[in-house]
Structure formats: C-alpha cells, structure tokens
Amino acid sequence: MNKPGVEICTLIIENRECGGRSDQTILEVAEEYGIFIPTLCRLSGLSNIGACRMCLVEVKGSNKLMPACVTKVQEGMEVTVNSPKLAEYRKTVLELLFSERNHICSVCVTNGHCDLQALAQKLGVNHIPMPYIHPHLMVDASHPRFLADHNRCILCTRCVRVCSEVEGAHTWDLMGRGTTVKVITDLKRPWGESESCTGCGKCVQVCPTGALSEKGQAAGEMLKRRQFLPYLSMMREVGR
C-alpha cells in the first residue's frame, strides 16, 4: 500500500505518541487520534491551502507556527496544538473574519448550520473587540437556483477548489487584492450568465457560511448536505 519513499514515523502531538506516514499531514494524523485541531478553509477531499490560519500549531525546534493542514509529519516531531498563544490567535482570526464583512447570524440562511458560527461558539468568541468594516457588497441572485451573498463570504475558496478539482468546471475564481478580494464566476460575469457553470451545486454544499445558498431558504433554513462530503473525498481518491 505504501508508496515508495513513504516512511512510517512516530511523533508526539499534544503529549500523545502518534504514528503516521511521512506523506500525511499533522492534521490528518491528529484526526486519526481524535485530537481536535480547528480548521476553516480546509475541507477533506479538496486540496489544502493553509490560508485561514486556524490550524496553526507549534512544532518544537521551529520558531514559526505551522499550518497543520499542509505540514507533513516527520519522525520525532513534537507538536503543540493547544497553547494560550495559539488559542488567542485562533480567536483573533475569527474576530477578524467577523469584523471583515456582514456576519449577522440571526438573519442568515445558514444560522445554526454554519462552520464559522460553530467554530466561534466552540472557541468562545462572544464579542468582537474591533470595529466592523462592513463593506457594501453585492448579492448575486442571477442564478435560477442559487444565491451568492458576498457579504457572508470568508474567502476560504472552498467553492473555487471544489469547482476546479472535483467538478472540473473552474467557474469560480478570485479577483482583487486585500479586503477587496471577491470570489467571481466566469471572469466576473453574473453567476446566472456563466457559461462554464454546470449548476451542480457543489460550491453551495461546501461553502462554510451563508455566502452560497439555495434560493428559497429563509433564515436558518439552509442546511448544508454534509453527506455530500464523503462523495467528494471518494471522487478525489478515484481521481488520483
């Protein structure tokens, strides 16, 4: 089963001795051992980009924090998942995300089923200590079945990746820099006029927030179909 060059290594994650393959990431090994590392941009089955910085961990001997989703395990590694500093940084990441756009949960279609909201509750984010930026962003309702509300987008690019890597359409991509970055369809055409979109809805299902939703949902009604996710992993494995 092992590919050439892949070795079995033992490492310590959160004071527990763990065994892993050298082609696995810290996050994958930690998950096998039931050690929780928060993630946001990551979705099993898609490529990992290390962008949200939620899964940062400390690795002994390195003065930099490493994203667990992309850092491969090594023999003898000692990984700290929970420290006061990491906890604070993770909370700050969430606070920054909440401050960036409009994340008023009570009027969101995914209220109660949102990855961002769930993570904030789990990590104890109960207020935002910085002013909201609240840019004026458009809602794209041009698609007959789906809705893109950029005010809810956290730019995790799960939609971009699922569309490119699994559906193969690459309808979604990014434009702009800094806080003006936006996910766009077909070189910034309205979603409904997109020629590459197959209407499969994968992007909607993988979106962690209420940014992409099915039309006709009232607040709290947009349940993401998570049974969809194993299918993604399977498709990716088959594709390899």
Place this chain on the structure above:
Amino acid sequence: MNQDDLANIAAQTKQGDSRYDHVIKVCVAAGCLSANADQVKTQLESEVKQRGLETCCKVKGVGCMGLCAAGPLVAADANEKMFQNVTPADATAILDSVVDNKPAPAAIVMDSQLDFFTQQKKIVLENSGEIDPERIEDYIAADGYEALFHVITKLKPLGVIEQITKSGLRGRGGAGFPTGLKWTTVHKAAGTQKYVICNADEGDPGAFMDRSVLESDPHRVLEGMAIAGYAVGANKGFIYCRAEYPLAVKRLRVAIRQAESSGLLGNNIGDTHFDFKIEIRLGAGAFVCGEETALIASIEGGRGTPRPRPPFPAQSGLWNAPTLINNVETFANIAPIIRRGGEWYASIGTEKSKGTKVFALAGRVNNTGLIEVPMGMTLRDIIFKLGGGIPEGRKFKAVQSGGPSGGCVPEQFLDIPVDYDSLASVGSIMGSGGMIVMDETSCMVDVAKFFMDFCMSESCGKCVPCRVGTTQMHNILERISEGRAETHDLDLLKRLTGMVKEASLCGLGQTAPNPTLTTLRYFMDEYRAHIEEGRCPAGICHPVKAEAEVGV
C-alpha cells in the same frame, strides 16, 4: 564564441576607446532621463560634431552615477570632471571645460571628491556610470563574461558553489539567506529539469537598487544567472521584472539578444556542453509577487498568491522543479566573486555580513541617490557623510530601512553598523536596500499609517491575518492620526501586530507590522500626543479632537 574571441572583443573595444582624448559620459538611467538627459546627450553630440571634434571626443550614454538628486549628471576624463543639474544649454560650457580646460559655471560643476563618491566601495555598481548598458562590447571590455568562461571551462559545479560559500554572500533581497547554502540545496535536489529565477520585482516604496543595476549593467545579471545555472544544473532562467520598469526591461531585452547572438547565452556556450537560456516575465504590479512562491505562481500563469513553505522552491518550485531564486543584486555579485575569489569578497564587510550593499537613499537627505558601501558602515556615516545630512539644517528623526517590511531606526541607534543582524536587533531589517530618511517634520504615526496602507492594499487577500489584520491595523492608525482613537485602541493595535506577525502565511504579512512595531517602541510619545492631547508634534496629521475641544 570562445575565450580568445572574448579577449579579442575586449582588446578591440579598449583600443577603440583609447583613440579618444576625452570620453564624456552622460547618465541615461531612468532618474536622469526623466530630467532630459537624453536631450543633453544629443546636444553634446551635435556640439562635438559642430566643432569637428569627433575624432578626439566621444559622447557616451552610461548607467547610473548615483547622485540622482543632482541629475542629469555628466562626467568626463575618468570622472575627474563632473557636472550636475545639466541642461542641454550647458553643452557648450561642458565642452569648453573638457576640451579647452576653461572653467565651467559654478552651478553645474560638481566636486568629484565628495564623500558621496569617495566613501563608496563599488562591486555591484562597478560598471554603473562607466559602460554603455546597451553595448555588450563595453561589458566585455570591463572583464564581462570572463567569470562565466572560467566557470564553464575550468570549474565543476561544486567548485563554483565552494567559491560562493566561501564569499559569505547572503541574499540581497532582504532576508539574508546564505547564497552558497541555497545553491547547494538546489544543486543537490533530485530532478533533471531545474530553473534559475532572478527576482526583479522590486516594489518597496523609495527603493530603486535593482532597477538601477538592470538599467546600468544588465549583462552582469545575465552572467550571474548563467553561472548559477551551471552551478545548480539548470538550463533555463527567468527574470521576473515588474512592468513598471520599462527601461530596465528594454535594456534586459537588448542584453539578452546581444548575449544570444554572441553565443554567451543559448546552446553550447563557449563550445562546451553547457546550455542556458533566459526569458523575461513581466509582473503586473503586485507587490506580493516579490515573495518567491507568489512569484513562481505568477510565472506559471496563475494568480500571484504565496503558498505555505515547505516545500521550499529549492525542493519544489517552478512547475514543481527544483528552483533557485535570487535577487538582482545577489546575481550581480556573482561574477566579481568568481573573478576575484570568495576569500577576497569575504575580506570585505563584517563577520556575519560580507561584501557590500547597495542602498537607495531617499527622503529628507541632501544627496538622494544610489550608493554602494561595505557592510558594517554606520548609519550615521551613510546618512551624514555620504548622504550629506538633512536639508535646511533640520533635525534627524529616524531612518526607515527595508521598506514596508522594515522598521524605523531612531537617532540613538545611528552608530550601529549596517549589517543583517544589527538592523534586526533594533527591530528593522536590512531589506533590499531602501533607506528613507525622516526629520522632525515627519510624523511617525503618519509614517506607520503610510506603510500599513501599502501592506493593506498589497496583501493578496489569501490568509486572514494579513488580509483583515492589516486593514484593522490601518484603520486604528488612521483613527489615531485623525484624533478619533482611544487608549484601548493602542492595546488592540499591539495585540494585532503580534498576531499578524506570527500567524500570517508569507513574508508580506509576517513583516507588515514592523514599521508600526518600531514606531510604537521608539516614538510612543508621538502616539500619546495624538491620542491624549489631540496634537501631532510634527504638524502633519490634523487630529480633529483638538479643534472640537477648543470649541468647547
């Protein structure tokens, strides 16, 4: 072409030049060109023609002479006579002075014995202001491509790397990674296809070292890259140059074409089995593309966003092949190191920072321009000796090194030697060589805000700390400068600086807090004055709080 051909070209060019009694050099780099240096050159040429002096007097366009503040610059007779702020109308006076030895008007005469010129040590810039950047023969006459021939005919790749390692050269892009070590890693990396990339995406505000090297001596960079290609086993190089440098790009294109047609780039260089080709890629104006992984993504045709390292480009870079990526100035140091040996280079500079460094002096300093000094010179010497001090007798406040990634160094550290480690110890970085001098009329809150604004706009938006963190920090700094901030904003600012520094994905975010951190550390009183007293000590910001309170 072989070594004899090279020697012939060098001899012929030198002989050709020695026919002239006087060589008048006119700077045609971007700084002087923007002040009509091309017209000065044309006027000088027609004047020479008019006087029938074509046989004894040659007018030649050369690269940057350094003192951009006094441009356009003209030099003659091995730089014994130099002229500043020249206009086309001065052509007569210059020729009178050079040919007939008549005194020129005081306004245009420049003292060639200024500290600015005499205190420099030129290695990277040895040909800048001396040779015509658009003539390969000029470069060859200045020992150009000699190092490349030596390397490909006499040295093994590891022998080349040994010299570079011995020289102690560290990456001139700013981070200071040992160049020899990087070359070794790429050399050892497994793979049949490897690449060499020259990072010419210079984007720090106020910095123009790389532009100047490319405009003044492009062949030097090509030679450095070819030597690197031989050492690491690459047959293909890319120069990633920002499109905002049209003159540099044009001269690079000319240089590549000349080198190719002379057989100094391409297949079977110097009748050996070594092949090396160079292509130019233009950046579309994103600062983040100076980050190596973003630069690679951009060359590949993707969106210029960084990715987490490891894997480092040395293991998996351009199209997943092992890739050596160095800065323009690093490559510009290679040929002299090979020609004169690693030990010679290591004898210059300090214990841990060898050689020289090019700096772009800008801001509130008399002699703005380009200088090259040995590592270890003090900031005071650079600013007050070479830089000629602060204009109009104002008081020095701080010097900002390293652009948006660096910090502001206050007066108490003016005597530290300029090297990688000393600058880091006071919270700044060496950076690529931008040096912006500030005096008492500069507001440090405003400076911090300027750089944060830059980082905020140039963040690629991929990772949360950099994308939103820089925006929030910028907003706080803006509130402080406008007098709308409260004391707790400072706590939030400090909290965010630490988090953004440690949690960001790439160097842009990791270093973006540096200007803010250093101004917080050394100029807290200015922050307090803005917040508590609604007053800007330098008179730059206009905190509204002060006006409102006066009204009450």
